[in-house]
Amino acid sequence: MHDKPRPSTRGACALIAVLACAAGCSGGEIEPTTNVVRALMPQDPASLSLIGKPDRYSEIVAYQITDSLVQFDPGMVLVPRVAESWELSADHRTVTFHVRDGVRWQDGRPVTAEDVLFTVRQVRDPLVESPFFSALFEDLESIEAPDARTVRARFLRARPDMLEAWRVPLVPSHLGEEGAALLTGSFSRHPVGCGPFRFVRQRPGEEIVLEANDDYWDGRPHLDRLVFRIFPDERTGWEALLEGDVDIMPVNPELWREARASERGKRLASFSYYRLNVWQITWNHRRGPPLSDPGVRVALTMALDRRKFADNVLYGLAEPAVTTYHPQLRWTDPGIEPWPHDPAGARRRLEQAGWVDRDGDGVRERDGKPLRLDLMIIASSQAIVDQMAAWIQQSWAEIGVDAGIDKLEWQMLRERRNAGEFDAAMFGISFTPTPDQWEVYHSTAETNYAGFEDAEVDRLLDAGRHAFDEDERRRIYWRLQRRLHELEPIACLLYFASPVLHDRRLVGIVPSPLDEYRHTQGPRTWRWLAAGE
Amino acid sequence: MARFLARRLATAAATLLLITAVVFLLVHLAPGDPLAEGAGEAATHPLSPEARASLRAQYRLDRPVLVQYVLWLSDLVRGDLGRSILDRRPVAETIASRLGLTLTLNLLALVVMVLCAVPLGALGALRPGSVWDRGGALATYLLYALPVFWAALLLQSALSVRLGWLPLAGVRSSGFEYLGGLDRLVDRAAHLALPVACLSYGGLAYLSRFVRASLLDARAESWRAVRARGASKIAVLYRHGFRQAGVPMLTLAGFLLPGLVGGSVLVETIFAIPGLGRLFVEAAFGRDVPVVMGLTLLSAAATLAGIFLADVLYAVIDPRIRRTRA
Numbered sequence: 001m002h003d004k005p006r007p008s009t010r011g012a013c014a015l016i017a018v019l020a021c022a023a024g025c026s027g028g029e030i031e032p033t034t035n036v037v038r039a040l041m042p043q044d045p046a047s048l049s050l051i052g053k054p055d056r057y058s059e060i061v062a063y064q065i066t067d068s069l070v071q072f073d074p075g076m077v078l079v080p081r082v083a084e085s086w087e088l089s090a091d092h093r094t095v096t097f098h099v100r101d102g103v104r105w106q107d108g109r110p111v112t113a114e115d116v117l118f119t120v121r122q123v124r125d126p127l128v129e130s131p132f133f134s135a136l137f138e139d140l141e142s143i144e145a146p147d148a149r150t151v152r153a154r155f156l157r158a159r160p161d162m163l164e165a166w167r168v169p170l171v172p173s174h175l176g177e178e179g180a181a182l183l184t185g186s187f188s189r190h191p192v193g194c195g196p197f198r199f200v201r202q203r204p205g206e207e208i209v210l211e212a213n214d215d216y217w218d219g220r221p222h223l224d225r226l227v228f229r230i231f232p233d234e235r236t237g238w239e240a241l242l243e244g245d246v247d248i249m250p251v252n253p254e255l256w257r258e259a260r261a262s263e264r265g266k267r268l269a270s271f272s273y274y275r276l277n278v279w280q281i282t283w284n285h286r287r288g289p290p291l292s293d294p295g296v297r298v299a300l301t302m303a304l305d306r307r308k309f310a311d312n313v314l315y316g317l318a319e320p321a322v323t324t325y326h327p328q329l330r331w332t333d334p335g336i337e338p339w340p341h342d343p344a345g346a347r348r349r350l351e352q353a354g355w356v357d358r359d360g361d362g363v364r365e366r367d368g369k370p371l372r373l374d375l376m377i378i379a380s381s382q383a384i385v386d387q388m389a390a391w392i393q394q395s396w397a398e399i400g401v402d403a404g405i406d407k408l409e410w411q412m413l414r415e416r417r418n419a420g421e422f423d424a425a426m427f428g429i430s431f432t433p434t435p436d437q438w439e440v441y442h443s444t445a446e447t448n449y450a451g452f453e454d455a456e457v458d459r460l461l462d463a464g465r466h467a468f469d470e471d472e473r474r475r476i477y478w479r480l481q482r483r484l485h486e487l488e489p490i491a492c493l494l495y496f497a498s499p500v501l502h503d504r505r506l507v508g509i510v511p512s513p514l515d516e517y518r519h520t521q522g523p524r525t526w527r528w529l530a531a532g533e
Numbered sequence: 534m535a536r537f538l539a540r541r542l543a544t545a546a547a548t549l550l551l552i553t554a555v556v557f558l559l560v561h562l563a564p565g566d567p568l569a570e571g572a573g574e575a576a577t578h579p580l581s582p583e584a585r586a587s588l589r590a591q592y593r594l595d596r597p598v599l600v601q602y603v604l605w606l607s608d609l610v611r612g613d614l615g616r617s618i619l620d621r622r623p624v625a626e627t628i629a630s631r632l633g634l635t636l637t638l639n640l641l642a643l644v645v646m647v648l649c650a651v652p653l654g655a656l657g658a659l660r661p662g663s664v665w666d667r668g669g670a671l672a673t674y675l676l677y678a679l680p681v682f683w684a685a686l687l688l689q690s691a692l693s694v695r696l697g698w699l700p701l702a703g704v705r706s707s708g709f710e711y712l713g714g715l716d717r718l719v720d721r722a723a724h725l726a727l728p729v730a731c732l733s734y735g736g737l738a739y740l741s742r743f744v745r746a747s748l749l750d751a752r753a754e755s756w757r758a759v760r761a762r763g764a765s766k767i768a769v770l771y772r773h774g775f776r777q778a779g780v781p782m783l784t785l786a787g788f789l790l791p792g793l794v795g796g797s798v799l800v801e802t803i804f805a806i807p808g809l810g811r812l813f814v815e816a817a818f819g820r821d822v823p824v825v826m827g828l829t830l831l832s833a834a835a836t837l838a839g840i841f842l843a844d845v846l847y848a849v850i851d852p853r854i855r856r857t858r859a
Binding site: 046047053126127129131134180184205206231232233236237239240242243245409411412415 | 563564582583584587588591616619620621622623627630631686689690693694700701702703704705802803804805806807808811812815818820
């Protein structure tokens, strides 16, 4: 949408120009500058290998360059993409995919079952460092290609969430390298896929340029180019958005509010969505009372006026959380209300648990032991973490709980959390659109950092892994959520909304709980309004 | 002289070895794990223990620190700096791709600094204690005290946002490929102007005071005699002052050398410049040992080269140093 490059001539002195030459002027190709969207990315993706080292940004780029057998639609339901259909065997252990006819790699070769086999083999290789997908394929028993357009996979155990694994971005078997070489070889510098955009170039720390794939099986994108521009500083990115150097960017609540209030923000539009993420406090149940007592845990949550905090500090861009289940998914029981802000109720619960302030120093005791705990938080550049910690500390003091704040760098916090050396730890938990949260809550799960143990929860988690009827699954997970809500094994504080600002003339953007990129209606449906439209 | 040089060189090499060993140890002592999940969020699907083990073996993280260091050294001798754990690119390639920009920025900043500081210092030396001298000192000290992130944002909002004279950030305009050779140069210069300004103003105080002091020293020794022969003030300053003051100023250059390869994190982040400063911070937070070690090696080598250069220059100029140390 950008008319002409604007070389700013004033202000540049000849001396600087001459020396600046050393910084390198290269290139020479002619490229379009209209019908381009420049999207802000705060950092480089860890890898462009489509499946290796997949952080959030690698995945965003991967799903533009390539496609997958199935993909989430914006409502988080898996729908056919490169696979036009699939069948499940009666025992739910074998799935047969039919690869769509006419899907081509960007070099013109057809996408075949062999490519799917190659991709699965690579993500299962630990050296490709794709922990998410390799975990989903952990139970794979065998995979074969009876013909060029059929993939048959058999799993050791039947899993209702098995389909999610097939969202793995496809890698061409004739171009991708094997194992660790996939991350280091030429493919990772010039990835080729079968997605809506093809890779043009990357300048690390600066930009990643993609162009429309005219041959895309589901129709060419409206945009000619999609450019990811790397801006590590949010303020600078925001000014760039106002100047028209960037067309779309995620922002923090402060900037979101500033955009709505300021005159300069008038040319921008905004939307926000709840990510698959909840800010929570993990209690350490292994240390015994007071935190092993559900009454105390619920009281600590009830002491917090989350609505007020969300409205005053986050400008309404947050919702009090109920559990680790996303409020907009079909697996989530909409009937459970978050614990209310009720300091009187909280005090009552603490007294019932035997915690009373007998010496009048403002801190409750039981058996001579004061009600004291340390809250680990992340030493973050984002002020919100500190603001939350201060608010929590103060709210707890009001009900007679003395909390110390332990501010740690993330790596350090992780280490102490994993070793169980903490009372309470505040951090964000991300989850997938599928309802299985066995890893978080099951008493035998290695990543049950709270050390939470409940036979009923274990039973429901196991049952959910064996329920194939959708209604039955929903009933199981709804019951699980009620049980979790009662016991409050971790304090689910807030769902944060992710606000996104973009140029008002850019339309067709569809948000989802993942984001506006990683689903069936990603950037390929974006377009610029024509003049006068 | 040869013996002197050999000795200096041997000391420098030993120091370099010591620095890399200490840094290597420090990075490993720091808590944390380069194979951990992303910053600030816990995923519900962490690495499986087997995957973690095989990755640790691949990155040699399962060996004792000393063994890791020796392996790193032996790779280094063969010219291999290893690969980044975070993005798997060769460390040498990553550093090389960013070095040009950082070097350009710092070199430009140095030139701007010298161009401003030398006249300022000379002005002060011509009339010590005058309004010019004191005013210049005050101004440069004020600049020295100005925090760079604040100045950067101020400059951005004034020159880029309000006036629209200079680009906000980045190192080239979109559509850079469209431009001809000269326009590219101008475009690049416009992008670097604000970062260069931010990088150079802080050193003005130091450098101008240094120039002033050196000139005054020289002046005390010989100016009066030359002036008595009827030469003008400017001629004296140029022919005698700078020539004599040049010796300490030249050695100062030796100490400025390491600064050329050290990136500024703040400036690079605010102006979205992919330089070495940002690279170092990202690597340090990610516990990316190979990249941290590569950058340490680079800056330590530059520092030692600077010191070595200064030593040699001293020795060339003053034979007494050569003799006493050799």
